[in-house]
Amino acid sequence: LLQGYAEEHAIQDLxxxxxxxxxxxxxxxxxxxxxxxxxxxxxxxxRATIYKCPQIAD
Structure with a gap:
């Protein structure tokens, strides 16, 4: 999940x-x-993966 956030922000910077x-x-x-x-x-x-991770974990 943390890596997903980092990758998403890196793409935003790019x-x-x-x-x-x-x-x-x-x-x-x-x-x-x-x-x-x-x-x-x-x-x-x-973003879809980041959104789904907490839902699956519950």
Whole structure:
């Protein structure tokens, strides 16, 4: 559960820095969208897992 929280926050940080890189024009929109899509999927699964863990433990 703790690792899930850490991974979720790491993904949130990555999304922030990807947006910053796009704003600075370090890479193109297609690259940005590709990585955001991938990270968003991982983040969704992590959040769902974090939400389910306490329910299963009870």
């Amino acid at each position: 999304l922030y820095y990807l947006a910053d890189g796009l704003r600075r024009k370090s890479f193109g929109l297609d690259t940005y969208l590709k990585h955001v899509r991938e990270l968003s999927r991982k983040q969704f699964i992590l």
